[in-house]
Amino acid sequence: MKFKFFIPILFLFVVLSSCKTQQSTVATPASTDVTQIQGGMWIPSELKGKNEAEIKMLGGNLTAEAIYNTEKPSIKDAIVHFDGGCTAEIISDKGLILTNHHCGYDAIQQHSSVAHDYLTDGFWSENLNAELPNPGMTASLIVSMDNVTDKVFANTKNLQGEELNNAIKSNIENLKKETKIEPWQEIQIKPFSNGNEYYLIVSEVFKDIRLVGAPPSSIGKFGADTDNWMWPRHSGDFSLFRIYADADNRPATYNENNVPYKPKHFLPIKTSGVETGDFTMVFGFPGRTDEYLPAIAIDKIVNKLNPDKIKLREASLVIMDKYMRKDPKIKIQYSSKYASIANYWKKWIGETQGLTKTNAVAKKKVLETDFQKMVNEKNLTQYQNILSDFEKLYPELTDKTQARDYFIEIFLRNVDALTLAFQLYQLQRVNDNQGVAAFQKEKDQLMDNIKTFYKDFNKDVDEELFAQLMYLYDAKYARTKLSDEGRKIQWQNIAKELYANSKILTYEGLNGILNGNNKSPLADLNKDPLLAFANEYIKKFYDELNPKYLEVKSQTDELQKNYIKGLKEVFPNMRYFPDANSTLRVTYGQVKGYEPRDGMRYEPNTHLEGVMEKYIPGDYEFDVSERLIDLYKTKDFGTYAENGKLPVNFVGTNHTTGGNSGSPVLDADGNLIGLNFDRVWEGTMSDYFYDANICRNVMVDARYVLFVIDKYAGAQRLIDEMKLVN
Numbered sequence: 001m002k003f004k005f006f007i008p009i010l011f012l013f014v015v016l017s018s019c020k021t022q023q024s025t026v027a028t029p030a031s032t033d034v035t036q037i038q039g040g041m042w043i044p045s046e047l048k049g050k051n052e053a054e055i056k057m058l059g060g061n062l063t064a065e066a067i068y069n070t071e072k073p074s075i076k077d078a079i080v081h082f083d084g085g086c087t088a089e090i091i092s093d094k095g096l097i098l099t100n101h102h103c104g105y106d107a108i109q110q111h112s113s114v115a116h117d118y119l120t121d122g123f124w125s126e127n128l129n130a131e132l133p134n135p136g137m138t139a140s141l142i143v144s145m146d147n148v149t150d151k152v153f154a155n156t157k158n159l160q161g162e163e164l165n166n167a168i169k170s171n172i173e174n175l176k177k178e179t180k181i182e183p184w185q186e187i188q189i190k191p192f193s194n195g196n197e198y199y200l201i202v203s204e205v206f207k208d209i210r211l212v213g214a215p216p217s218s219i220g221k222f223g224a225d226t227d228n229w230m231w232p233r234h235s236g237d238f239s240l241f242r243i244y245a246d247a248d249n250r251p252a253t254y255n256e257n258n259v260p261y262k263p264k265h266f267l268p269i270k271t272s273g274v275e276t277g278d279f280t281m282v283f284g285f286p287g288r289t290d291e292y293l294p295a296i297a298i299d300k301i302v303n304k305l306n307p308d309k310i311k312l313r314e315a316s317l318v319i320m321d322k323y324m325r326k327d328p329k330i331k332i333q334y335s336s337k338y339a340s341i342a343n344y345w346k347k348w349i350g351e352t353q354g355l356t357k358t359n360a361v362a363k364k365k366v367l368e369t370d371f372q373k374m375v376n377e378k379n380l381t382q383y384q385n386i387l388s389d390f391e392k393l394y395p396e397l398t399d400k401t402q403a404r405d406y407f408i409e410i411f412l413r414n415v416d417a418l419t420l421a422f423q424l425y426q427l428q429r430v431n432d433n434q435g436v437a438a439f440q441k442e443k444d445q446l447m448d449n450i451k452t453f454y455k456d457f458n459k460d461v462d463e464e465l466f467a468q469l470m471y472l473y474d475a476k477y478a479r480t481k482l483s484d485e486g487r488k489i490q491w492q493n494i495a496k497e498l499y500a501n502s503k504i505l506t507y508e509g510l511n512g513i514l515n516g517n518n519k520s521p522l523a524d525l526n527k528d529p530l531l532a533f534a535n536e537y538i539k540k541f542y543d544e545l546n547p548k549y550l551e552v553k554s555q556t557d558e559l560q561k562n563y564i565k566g567l568k569e570v571f572p573n574m575r576y577f578p579d580a581n582s583t584l585r586v587t588y589g590q591v592k593g594y595e596p597r598d599g600m601r602y603e604p605n606t607h608l609e610g611v612m613e614k615y616i617p618g619d620y621e622f623d624v625s626e627r628l629i630d631l632y633k634t635k636d637f638g639t640y641a642e643n644g645k646l647p648v649n650f651v652g653t654n655h656t657t658g659g660n661s662g663s664p665v666l667d668a669d670g671n672l673i674g675l676n677f678d679r680v681w682e683g684t685m686s687d688y689f690y691d692a693n694i695c696r697n698v699m700v701d702a703r704y705v706l707f708v709i710d711k712y713a714g715a716q717r718l719i720d721e722m723k724l725v726n
C-alpha cells in the first residue's frame, strides 16, 4: 500500500477502495487523506522538511530538532536499545527505564525459582539496593546517526563484484578510524536500503542494568498466547529496569558502587489519556522489514516458506504444552521458550492470511508492470532484466531457504540438545582454527554460561522434541525410505538411544568431558553419540546447505539493491523509507480502530472491564489476581481512570515491527502516552506490505502502567521519581 501515492493507476484504485473505512472512523485534521502519510520507519536525523510536515498534518507539534538533536538534549536521548532486541525509554532522571514485560521476561525468569516466583507473583524492589543485576544485559543510547553514503562509496565508481566490496570495506575501516569518539563510545557503520546507503552510528552501551519491577504474568502477560497478536487486548505488558553508570555517569560493567544514570532527557508521562484521531509517534529500534520484495518473493513466503515453518513450530508447541500442563517445574523452565516459539508461529499464520487477503502479490505485480513499462520507455537498460531475473532466481532461492529453515528451526530453535551440540561443534572449530589457548578460553566461557541452559532443560521434553522434529525433517527430505509410521517409530528409537547414552545432557556430564582429567576432551566429545549424530548434520549445513543458500542469496540481494535504486529513480515522488535494520527510527500515525472483517468494527481502546470479562479462574492465560479483582470491584483506580473506567490498551496506525516492543508512544508534544508491545493479527503482514486500513500497533495505555505501579504494587517511590503531566 505504501506505493499508492506515486503510481497513478494504483493510487486511484487504492484510495477509492480505502475511502469507506477512512471517512467513517476518523476525525482527520483538515481534509487531508491522512492514510496517505502513514506507514514508514523514518530516520530520526532526517526528519526536517517532509516528515516534519507530515507530523504536523497528523496533528503533532514536534519539530525535527525536538526529536533528534546532537547539540542539545532531545527526545532521542531517552530512547534505549534494550538488550539488543527490544526498545525501552528513560522515564526519570535516575535512569529508570520502561520496557515490555515480554522484553524483560528472560531476566525475570532468571531471578525466579519455585520459592521466589517473580513470573507468577511479580517483583517490586523496595529500594535501589534491592534492584537485581542482570549480567550480560545491555542498554544502548544513540549519540548520533549520520549518512556517510558518499564516503563509503568514494572512489568505487568503476568497480564491481569482489573489488567493489573490498573497496567499500576499506572505506568503512578508514572512516571508523578517522571518526573521533570518546573512549566509552562505540561506532558502527551500517548498510541501509539493501546497501544503497550507509550510516555511521555512535552509541553508548550501558552494561549494568538492574531489574526494578515487574507485574505478575497475570497482568504482564494477560491473555498470553491466545491473545498474542490479537485485538481487543488487555495486557499490562511492561517491566521496569534501571541503567547504572560509573561515578562519571559513563557506561561500566556491573559494580556495586555504580550509580543510577543521569540522562540528558527523560520522558514526562501524560495522564490525561488518548482518543480516536490523536497523533501518536513511536520511537524505537524496529528489527527487520522487507517492504520492497517483488511479488514472486511474497508468493513464495505465503505458499511455501511460512507453511512449513508453522508446521515445525506447531509440532514442538504441542509437545511442550503437554509437559508444562503436567509439571509446575517444567512450566517455569519452558515458559520463556514456549512463548518465544509460539510468538512467531502465530505471527506467520496471521501474516500468511493478511498477505492473501490484501492481495499483496497482485498489488505488487501492478507496481512491477508499471515499473517495467517506465524502464522500457526510458530505456534504462541497467534495470531492464531485474524482474525477469527475480523470476528466474526465486524458485531456487526458495528451495535453499527452506532447507536452511528446517535446519535452523530444529538445530537452533526447538531442540535444546541439538542447539548445545551446535555450540560444542563451534567449540571444536575454535580448537582447530585458533589453537588450544583460544579453545581453553572459549570452553571456560561456555561452561560458565551453560548453567542457565541446564536450569531450563528437561531431558524427556527434549527427547520427544528431537524425535518428532527429526521425523518431520526426514519426512520432508526423505533420507530414509520408510512408511510414515515406520519413520516415526524409527526416530523415536533413535532418540531413546541417543538420549540414554549421551553425556552432554547434564552439567556434570559435560563438565566431566571438558574438565575431567582426561587428556583429550575433544576426542571424548566426538565419541558422544548425540554429538556424533548432530555433527553430521551440522557439517552438512556448513559444507553444503549454507554456502548454496548464500550463493543464490547474494545474487538476489544484488538484484534487490538494484531494484530499490530503480524504484527510486523511476518513481522519484515515491514516499520511500529504508527497511528496518535494528537502527533507531521514528514512525507516526493516529489512535484508530479498524474493521477486521465485513460488518465488524473494533474500537481503539480497552478497559479493565475487558480483563474481567476474559477472566477464567485458575487458567494459565486468563487468571486474574485477587488484588486486581479487589481494585476493580472497589473502583480504586486512583487518578488513572476516565469516566470511571480504567484504560488498559489502545491501537493506532503506527508502522512497527519486532524490536519496536517497549517503544514509547508519544503524544503531539513528546509526552509518553503508551508503550508499544504488539500488532494486530490481521496486519502482521506489515513487514512486507503495510496497509493503513488494517495494520495497527497495540500499546499499553500509560495510565494502566501507572495504576499497576501505584495502586496495585504500591511502589510509590517509583511514581515519585517520574514526571506526570496532564
Ligand code: ARG
Binding pocket: 102, 221, 223, 224, 225, 228, 229, 339, 340, 343, 658, 661, 677, 678, 679
Ligand atoms: N507478539 C509480540 C511480539 O512479537 C509480543 C510477544 C510477547 N507475548 C507473548 N504472549 N508471547 O513480540
Ligand code: ASP
Binding pocket: 086, 656, 657, 658, 659, 660, 661, 662, 677, 678, 679
Ligand atoms: N511484539 C513485537 C516485539 O517484541 C512487536 C511487533 O512485532 O509488533 O518487538
